[in-house]
Amino acid sequence: MNLREKLTTQWGAPSILYPHAEEDRLYLLVMVDPDAPSRSNPRSAYWKHWLVTDLQGSKLRNGTLQGTTVTDYLAPSPPPASGFHRYQFLLYDQPPIEAELITEQKKSRRGQWDLMAFIHSFNLGSPVAQVQFLTQNYKD
Template structure:
């Protein structure tokens, strides 16, 4: 068992996984209080397990916007036999001071198997394929929020024709209410801005 732990630690070091620590002087209290429940979002060089601002260092903002594909999602609190819905939105589109297109839907996956979530995998049905965070130039910081909901049993979750036609101006609360998703079991967010700013 110790050998396995050492091997995993070595793999992590070699892959250059960058764990970013959030501090009280980087986030407002409102932004830092959003995260709860133990959700983890894992990009190739960035492990997000608490609310944070993505730093410019190592070109992380550019990579999250232009290079990396959908992250791994890990939730240790998942119940093996339950199904989950994952939502990723930008409530600050096109800017935090003028969010006229909020909520912008970046990713929506339903019918996620609980046992897969415990392993850091997404096995479900994609209703909106992953779109990376791409905040417009000079629009300031955007919050990218991940919300994980436990799906009620035998309740198929889908998008209306109108919802499918546009990712912007999504009424997230109406979606949550329509499928009786309730409060999210876990939430996480990171803030980033256009990598050229």
């Protein structure tokens, strides 16, 4: 038996700490898998794992995630035998956002999500912070 199965197969949302956040700014967080269903055949990329808007800079500085969850957190879940997947966290300065754009994002599917169109439609520019990690199915 795999050690992870002994511990848990469910993981909660990670803590997000950004000590360089400006206290009076809002931020937007995206978590994606660009390798869905596999790195050799990413036909479902980007897979949207998490989208949170209106993150208060004053809270991000101490690791408190306080904002509006647009897409609920979905833990990394690479399919069996699909190899390693990159999971990317992208944090952006958030410009003013129109409510209907957020409503569209709530309705959008997770798979084949157009991250570049999202960045363009919200005028996000480049991330202020980003990190990624690699993982594979825990039974591989």
